[in-house]
Amino acid sequence: MNVDEDHVADTADTAGTNEPAEPDGLSVTRSVVDGVTVVTVTGEVDHHTSGTLRQALTPADPDGARTVADLSGVPFMDSSGINVLIAGHQAHGPTGWLRLACVRRPVLRTLEIVGLTPLLPCYPTVRDALEG
Structure with a gap:
């Protein structure tokens, strides 16, 4: 895996998402x-x-944006999260993509029930999602 260290720092700083919202909140980090x-x-x-x-x-430039969401640390997702995943998919435009990786069974089951797995492909590892 080649990580663009400079871009990781820039993305992390500008995204403002590298710390949890609250002690029991959500932590989100971005890298390239x-x-x-x-x-x-x-x-x-x-x-x-x-x-x-x-x-x-939400990509800064949706034209051809490619994103993998590593959900290995997500034990629970309600309908708000489902709506966010749909919006994320749509935000990537017709030439980009959003893929999910390491989705835990309870979250995967919810995605299957609402019919999102054909729209948002789920991969067992981040590497598999990157290689698609």
């Missing part, structure tokens, strides 16, 4: 791996924390 933004999410995604995730999944 092989030219793809990797958003690592830790904590529960609900109506109190979904704004942080929405901000992190």
Whole structure:
């Protein structure tokens, strides 16, 4: 994995999402791996924390943007999170993509129930999502 260290710092600083919203809140970090933004999410995604995730999944330039959301640290996601994932997918425009990686079983089950897995591909690892 090639990480663009300078771009990681720039993205992290400008995104303003590298710290949890509150002690029990959501932590979101952004990095760039092989030219793809990797958003690592830790904590529960609900109506109190979904704004942080929405901000992190919205690309600055949607034309051809590519993002992998690492959800390995997300044990729970409510409908607010589902709406954020849909908005994130739409924000990537027709030539970009949003892929999910390391989705825990309870969250994956919710995505399957609402029919999002055909729209948002889920991969077992970040590397698999990057290689698509």
